[in-house]
Amino acid sequence: xxxxxxLVLGVLVGGMYALMASGLTLIFGVMRLINIxxxxxxxxxxxxxxxxxxxxxIDPLISIVILVVVFFIGGALLQxxxxxxLIDKDLSLALLATLGVxxxxxxxxxxxxxxxxxxxxxxxxxxxxxxxxxxxxxxxxITFVASVIILxxxxxxxxxxxxxxxxxxxxxxxxxxxxxGVNVNRITMxxxxxxxxVAAAAGPLMGMYYPFYPNSHWGWIGxxxxxxxxxxxxxxxxxxxxxxxxxxxxxVTILYVPANWAATVFFVFLFxxxxxxxxxxxxxxxxxxx
Amino acid sequence: MNARRVIAVAWPxxxxxxxxxxxxxxxxxxxxxxFYFTFTYAAMSxxxxxxxxxxxxxxxxxxxxxxxxxxxxxxxxxxxGWPILLTAPLVGVVCALVAAVIGWIALRTxxxxxxxxxxxxxxxxxxxxxxxxxxxGGSAGLYLPLLSMDPLLRGDLFYYYMxxxxxxxxxxxxxxxxxxxxxxxxxxxxDEGKAEGSGINxxxxxxxxxxxxxxxxxxxxxxxxxxxxxxxxxxxxxxIIMLNMIVMTLLGSRGTVWxxxxxxxxxxxxxxxxxxxxxxTIAGEVHLALLGVVLVLIARxxxxxxxxxxxxxxxxxxxxxxxxxxxxxxxxxxx
Amino acid sequence: xxxLLEVEGVYAGYGTGGxxxxxxxxxxxxxxxxxxxxxxxxxKSTLMRxxxxxxxxxxxxxxxxxxxxxxxxxxxxxxxxxVTVPQGRNTFPDMTVWENMLMGAYSIxxxxxxxxxxxxxxxxxxxxAEKRHVRAGLLSGGQQKQVEIGRAMLVxxxxxxxxxxxxxxxxxxxxxxxxxxxxxxxxxxxxLMVEQNARLGLAAAQDGCVMELGRIKLRGRGVKMLxxxxxxxxxxxxxxxxDITRRNQNGxxxx
Numbered sequence: 001x002x003x004x005x006x007l008v009l010g011v012l013v014g015g016m017y018a019l020m021a022s023g024l025t026l027i028f029g030v031m032r033l034i035n036i037x038x039x040x041x042x043x044x045x046x047x048x049x050x051x052x053x054x055x056x057x058i059d060p061l062i063s064i065v066i067l068v069v070v071f072f073i074g075g076a077l078l079q080x081x082x083x084x085x086l087i088d089k090d091l092s093l094a095l096l097a098t099l100g101v102x103x104x105x106x107x108x109x110x111x112x113x114x115x116x117x118x119x120x121x122x123x124x125x126x127x128x129x130x131x132x133x134x135x136x137x138x139x140x141x142i143t144f145v146a147s148v149i150i151l152x153x154x155x156x157x158x159x160x161x162x163x164x165x166x167x168x169x170x171x172x173x174x175x176x177x178x179x180x181g182v183n184v185n186r187i188t189m190x191x192x193x194x195x196x197x198v199a200a201a202a203g204p205l206m207g208m209y210y211p212f213y214p215n216s217h218w219g220w221i222g223x224x225x226x227x228x229x230x231x232x233x234x235x236x237x238x239x240x241x242x243x244x245x246x247x248x249x250x251x252v253t254i255l256y257v258p259a260n261w262a263a264t265v266f267f268v269f270l271f272x273x274x275x276x277x278x279x280x281x282x283x284x285x286x287x288x289x290x
Numbered sequence: 291m292n293a294r295r296v297i298a299v300a301w302p303x304x305x306x307x308x309x310x311x312x313x314x315x316x317x318x319x320x321x322x323x324x325f326y327f328t329f330t331y332a333a334m335s336x337x338x339x340x341x342x343x344x345x346x347x348x349x350x351x352x353x354x355x356x357x358x359x360x361x362x363x364x365x366x367x368x369x370x371g372w373p374i375l376l377t378a379p380l381v382g383v384v385c386a387l388v389a390a391v392i393g394w395i396a397l398r399t400x401x402x403x404x405x406x407x408x409x410x411x412x413x414x415x416x417x418x419x420x421x422x423x424x425x426x427g428g429s430a431g432l433y434l435p436l437l438s439m440d441p442l443l444r445g446d447l448f449y450y451y452m453x454x455x456x457x458x459x460x461x462x463x464x465x466x467x468x469x470x471x472x473x474x475x476x477x478x479x480x481d482e483g484k485a486e487g488s489g490i491n492x493x494x495x496x497x498x499x500x501x502x503x504x505x506x507x508x509x510x511x512x513x514x515x516x517x518x519x520x521x522x523x524x525x526x527x528x529x530i531i532m533l534n535m536i537v538m539t540l541l542g543s544r545g546t547v548w549x550x551x552x553x554x555x556x557x558x559x560x561x562x563x564x565x566x567x568x569x570x571t572i573a574g575e576v577h578l579a580l581l582g583v584v585l586v587l588i589a590r591x592x593x594x595x596x597x598x599x600x601x602x603x604x605x606x607x608x609x610x611x612x613x614x615x616x617x618x619x620x621x622x623x624x625x
Numbered sequence: 626x627x628x629l630l631e632v633e634g635v636y637a638g639y640g641t642g643g644x645x646x647x648x649x650x651x652x653x654x655x656x657x658x659x660x661x662x663x664x665x666x667x668x669k670s671t672l673m674r675x676x677x678x679x680x681x682x683x684x685x686x687x688x689x690x691x692x693x694x695x696x697x698x699x700x701x702x703x704x705x706x707x708v709t710v711p712q713g714r715n716t717f718p719d720m721t722v723w724e725n726m727l728m729g730a731y732s733i734x735x736x737x738x739x740x741x742x743x744x745x746x747x748x749x750x751x752x753x754a755e756k757r758h759v760r761a762g763l764l765s766g767g768q769q770k771q772v773e774i775g776r777a778m779l780v781x782x783x784x785x786x787x788x789x790x791x792x793x794x795x796x797x798x799x800x801x802x803x804x805x806x807x808x809x810x811x812x813x814x815x816x817l818m819v820e821q822n823a824r825l826g827l828a829a830a831q832d833g834c835v836m837e838l839g840r841i842k843l844r845g846r847g848v849k850m851l852x853x854x855x856x857x858x859x860x861x862x863x864x865x866x867x868d869i870t871r872r873n874q875n876g877x878x879x880x
Contacts, residue, residue: 034402036409082590092348093589095405096536099350100585103533107579111572162731165720169728172717179677179711180776181703181732214575218529222413225406233402260421267414274395274403 005134006252012136012144014247016205018240019147020220021227022154023198029171029234030191031079031087033094037102038199039220044105045071045203046212047113050120060120060204061146067200075196079189102217109214117216120207143205150201151240154194158236167191171234219263226266230273245269302460309453313446322445326517328558329452330510334531335538335550336459337506341499342536343545344472346479348405349500351392352507352535354412355385357526359511361419364432364521374434374516375451378509385508386501393497400482416527431522434515448517455513456551459506463547466502475499479545533581534558540588543595552597627691629655629815630676630707630784635685635695637675644683645671647839653784658816660830660847662823662860667836669819670712673788676817677709678702689784704732706783710773712792718762722753722772725761729776739779746775749808767798774805778814785809787818791825803829823861827851835860 024038035041045067052058052066078101086094127138158164169177170187178184206212206220227246231238246266254262313322334352341349363374363381374381396407419426426432437444466472474495477485486492515521535550538557542549564580565573592599632651638644645668653659661669674680676687678699687695694702703709716725726746730739747754750771756764761772770790777785787806791799799822807829810816820826827833827847834844835856843856850856 028402032402034405036405082586086589086593089593092342092346093593095348096540097586097589099533099536100582100589103529103582104579104586105582107575107577107582110575111579115575162727165724165728166731168720168724169717169731172719173715175679175699176711176715176717177728178699179679179703179709179715180728181700181780182728183698183700215529218413222410225410229403229406263417264414267410267417270406270410271395274407 002255003252006255007248008134008136009140010248010251011244012140012247013209013251014244015144015147015151016202016209017223017227017247018243019151019198020202020206021224021231021239021243022151022236023195023202024224025228025231025234025236025239026167026198027192027195028228029236030167030188031083031094032091033083033087033098034225035098035195036095036221037098037105038195039217039224040102040105041071041075041196041199042203042206042220043212043214043217044109045200046120046207047109047118047203049204049207050113050118053120053122060122060208061142064146064150064201064204067203068197071200072193072197076189076193078196079192083192084185084188102221106214106217113214115214117211117213118207119211120204122208125208139208143209146205147202150198154198155236157194163187163190167194223263223266226270230269306457310450313449317449319445322449324559324562326445326448326452327562328554329449329456330514331534331538331558332551332554333452333456333459333506334510335535335542335554336456336463336547337503338535339503339539339544339546339550340463340466340475341496341503343539343549344466344475344479345496345499346545347397347496347500348536349408349503350405350532351389351408351411351500352504353527353529353532354408354415355389355504355507356511356514356531357412357419357523358388358415359385359508360515360521360526361415361426361432362508363512364434364515365425367434367516368432371435373437374512375437375447378512381512382505382509385511386505389501389504390497393500397496397500398493412527412532416523419523419526426521426523429523431520431525434519434521436519437516448513451513452510455506455509460547460551462502466499467547471495471498476545530578530581533578533585534561537581537585537588540585540593540595543597543599546595546597549595549597553595556596627688628652629657629690630817631686631688632672632676633686633688635672635675635682635687637671637680637682639671639680645839646675646682648685649836649839649841651834651841653815653817655783655815656813658810658818658829658831659834660818660820660826660832661834661836661841662820662826663836663842664860668839669836670788671839672836673709673711673786673817673819676702676707677711677786703780706780707786708777708780708782708784709786710770710777710788710790712788714766714769715773716761716764716769716776719760721758722761722764723757725772725776726753726779729779732780742779742781746778749778749805750775767794767802770794770802771805774802774809778809782814785814785816787816789819789821791820791822799825824851 020039020042024035027033027035027038048067049060049063052063053060058066082097083094086097124142125139129136129138129141158168166177166182166187167190169180169182170184170191174184177187223246227242228239230246231240231242246269249269250262250265253265309325312325317325334356338349338352341347359381362384363377366372366377366381367374392407392411396404420429439447466475474485474490477488477490478492478495482492511526515526518525534557538553539550540553541557542551542553561577561581565577568576588595630651630653632649635646635649636644637646649668649672651672661672663669671680675682678694678697678701682695685695686693689705689707692705694705694707697705717728720728726743727739730742733739752768752771753775756768761769764772774787774790790802790806794802803825806816806818818826818830827850830847832844833847833850835842845853851861
């Protein structure tokens with residue numbers, strides 16, 4: 001029964017992990033860039049959502065809508081004016097620029113909100129439901145459902161719209177995408193913006209689920225990298241599956257070992273994948289370059 | 291004898307003599323510390339540059355090795371009584387061996403796995419330092435036995451020790467730059483496929499470069515543990531250390547011998563002044579954010595770094611680089 | 626009257642390397658079917674890339690319907706009506722054949738028109754319909770090439786560039802692909818093709834161009850060039866590239 005508990009919580013948290021990691025994998029796909037700032041963006045959105053709730057009383061689920069729009073624009077601008085120029089020159093510079101962005105966000109959060117931890121508490125934060133022997137906090141159901149809805153939207157966007165197909169085409173073969181008339185620079189900018197917007201959507205959910213503080217993004221980026229590597233860098237579906245696997249593995253592990261040791265599950269998987277099958281288990285998109 | 295040539299080869303002797311002579315003129319404790327930190331950062335940046343600049347692989351593991359070095363040195367001191375200043379080079383060797391394993395996992399393939407693995411490695415070492423409480427003392431850290439010596443000479447000792455490590459790192463960097471090994475690393479950076487094609491065992495080259503790079507981080511971490519008489523998971527794995535290695539190297543000029551040194555000598559004193567000047571409640575945060583801004587700005591507007599940019603201004607001729615051979619031409623050689 | 630495509634004195638190369646193209650002149654009228662042959666490294670593919678906008682000419686002009694398209698990005702060249710099928714495999718491997726078709730029609734907003742064009746392609750290339758739900762990367766080389774050509778047909782190109790469409794295909798499939806190309810030509814498409822298999826290419830095309838050392842050395846009717854003893858000796862004879870030709874010819878006889 002304990003195992004069932006772990007399984008249920010694992011799937012629920014895995015849904016949120018999938019949302020957190022999907023932007024990372026999308027960005028990697030179109031730009032071959034590991035966005036080191038990805039988790040920092042998520043945490044930054046958590047802080048903003050916390051602030052919106054505190055000052056204006058805006059529910060975190062509502063603030064997702066606002067944050068998605070703002071972060072999409074911010075991400076697209078960052079890509080257009082900073083990253084795209086670097087990508088053409090030297091991918092490692094773009095990587096370092098995202099490292100810089102991560103530190104800017106972390107330092108800024110520390111200066112604005114102090115380095116002590118914050119949590120987004122709503123009226124419904126503390127409710128818990130029991131299904132037989134399995135107990136499930138309401139907040140976990142909410143974050144799961146919200147994550148699934150957003151991911152479903154992203155999936156439809158990627159598979160059933162011209163824009164989405166162009167993003168996937170650019171991911172799979174940039175040169176050919178250009179030869180069928182895709183303005184790949186513009187598509188890359190939009191895709192990066194979408195990746196950042198998805199991170200922003202994950203922020204309020206993450207903040208309702210876990211407490212956060214300025215440098216907690218480092219712990220998260222490690223987990224997210226493990227997920228995208230297991231999923232095969234750049235593969236959207238692979239990332240979803242990997243997030244569920246690691247979510248369940250983590251929650252089941254927590255049942256048997258002290259909670260702080262459960263984080264090692266991610267690193268065990270990460271190293272195992274890289275030793276056994278560096279290209280990941282599900283994807284086959286990313287083969288080259290940094 | 292051509293005077294220009296002598297200057298071109300022997301100029302480092304001048305600052306070296308000055309740096310050796312400085313403590314004799316009664317350098318105060320603050321400045322001794324400032325130089326000690328600058329030397330430490332410079333040596334680590336020169337080390338980082340070997341994998342990050344020469345070979346072009348961004349490593350985020352050097353921080354992990356700095357911390358690992360601190361802990362290994364601290365533990366051997368407190369359990370076995372081995373003095374850190376003697377064991378530091380060996381601690382560096384331990385770090386280099388661990389680096390070989392990490393490199394084997396991450397450098398067999400091209401691709402993005404290196405940056406991911408190196409970042410994960412840093413997290414893992416920090417995680418173990420925090421959670422293997424019986425060994426490492428957890429978040430409380432380890433208090434180390436003090437050096438039994440005249441406290442007035444203590445500052446001088448660390449000054450000269452790290453000056454020595456810095457000189458060694460520069461010598462190694464020059465040696466690599468002039469060797470076939472160094473050429474191979476640069477070929478890997480310019481075009482790994484072609485480097486492989488020309489018979490370079492790229493995996494071995496990259497792993498060896500990574501090991502050398504991490505040796506310096508490990509030594510610096512070991513010495514720093516003794517300097518603080520204390521090791522804890524926050525200080526030993528402070529991200530600003532990682533950021534500094536990278537920003538200093540980039541500012542000075544990635545891939546050059548002297549760039550990282552120049553970067554360290556410019557950036558560290560500036561940062562000390564900044565942190566001193568900022569209100570202490572937000573000094574750390576603003577410091578971090580500003581360093582991040584500097585990193586983005588350098589990457590965007592001066593990616594070649596000061597040294598190469600200045601060189602271009604003076605010589606008005608780009609330094610020789612390996613030229614990319616077009617795909618078409620490569621196949622055009624007829625049998 | 627201005628020609629459809631005019632390449633005038635084009636010099637081009639890659640990166641910091643030397644000029645691969647050293648003054649190429651090429652003129653194509655509407656309805657032409659030109660095949661370029663020549664030894665490896667002559668600059669055939671480079672010329673295709675210059676016209677497609679993948680690399681910019683260092684000197685000289687590329688005029689399309691009188692407009693200079695020399696410095697344009699590939700996607701803008703595409704929107705002028707020049708569609709390129711490059712060497713090798715160029716499908717989007719993780720997308721279905723159908724999605725690959727839709728990507729070919731990416732620049733067309735009119736849904737009904739897309740449907741109509743896809744129907745036309747299916748008629749010409751039945752493989753597109755048969756494998757519509759299969760991921761393109763799983764198809765054989767010949768099938769992928771047909772998908773690529775089909776994808777290129779969706780926009781009804783004013784000029785279709787085929788860079789070695791038969792490379793790596795077994796002779797029977799290569800012939801089939803060229804037969805499809807001939808059908809396109811009959812339907813009025815202007816075609817510029819590079820063909821390593823010189824005999825096959827010259828036999829298929831209306832005009833042949835011989836390219837050597839970055840220039841177009843001579844041009845003539847494809848069939849006549851096949852018969853020309855000097856062309857035969859120099860370009861279809863004992864040259865390195867033509868071993869393949871031999872083998873293919875033998876292969877055909879064997880069937």
